[in-house]
Amino acid sequence: MLGFFERLVTKSRLASEKKTMTWRQLVIDICDGNEPPEDEVIEALQRLGKTIEDLRESVALLAKRREWSEIARKGAEARLKLNSIESEKAPHLAEFQAAEAKFNLAINEINERSSQLRLVAGQGDQARIELSKSATDPAIQQVIDRCGPRVSELNQRLERIGEELRKREGDLERLESRHGKTDEFGQKRDNSSPIAIVNSELANFRQQKKDISAEMAELQAEQSQASAMRLIPESIA
Missing domain, CATH: 1.10.287 (Helix Hairpins)
Structure with a gap:
């Protein structure tokens, strides 16, 4: 008797899976534009206990999920490219930092020379004043x-x-x-x-x-x- 019930459970599960796959295939066919004959669709809806509104909603959902899937795919590709592009910054950044350091060094040297010359020039101005006053x-x-x-x-x-x-x-x-x-x-x-x-x-x-x-x-x-x-x-x- 146990074997009978086990077989019954297995068949019930297989029948449910077949029923689900049939509904999924119907939705996929319609979403792909492969519309089956209307009579077959109505028969399938009755057999599966579904309504036309259920079918419309499922087809719309599948179309939306495919759209999201494509966006997700492109997003994943963009993420990979973005990581690659970001890695390209490193050598340019290093080059810029080296150039910036060289520039700052040159500017500091110029400023230092300018300060020294400004000091000497100021001393010269004061010396001319003293020479003029003391003549x-x-x-x-x-x-x-x-x-x-x-x-x-x-x-x-x-x-x-x-x-x-x-x-x-x-x-x-x-x-x-x-x-x-x-x-x-x-x-x-x-x-x-x-x-x-x-x-x-x-x-x-x-x-x-x-x-x-x-x-x-x-x-x-x-x-x-x-x-x-x-x-x-x-x-x-």
Whole structure:
């Protein structure tokens, strides 16, 4: 009797497996586009105790699982490639780090030399100040005493002349805009016309500016020479 029941259990299990495989194959066929005849589908649904909605849901689920499977496959491939690509960074990173270290070394050396030169330059500036302050040659001082006030005076005169020039140039522009550069007969205006007077004044101020600038240049050259002489150690009384 035990053998009978064992055989019964085995057959029941096999029948259940066959039933499951048949349902799975039906879903796979439809999902693959291999649609079986409608009558066979209805017969299988009745035999398996399934509904059309069950079949629709299973087909949709299989399609979605296949989609996920493909995404997972591509993801696994990408992960392998990513690991390979990440490993390619190592030599480039090492090369960059070596170049960075070389760059930092060079910059540090340059900064160190710059600091040393800046120190020497600063000491030189201070030494020039001390040389200039301590020079006692009276001839040098006479040049500085003579040129300094005169240069200041000429600078003030240049400023006043500059103002007069700007004023006259504005006057000339207004006159020429109002009357033109020639009279009604096409002849140039005579020396008594307002435009001629302004032009004469402009020429006078421009000549003054030129003369003063020339004198200032000579004085400044003397000042520069005197300043250079003060830096000579032997410039003492």
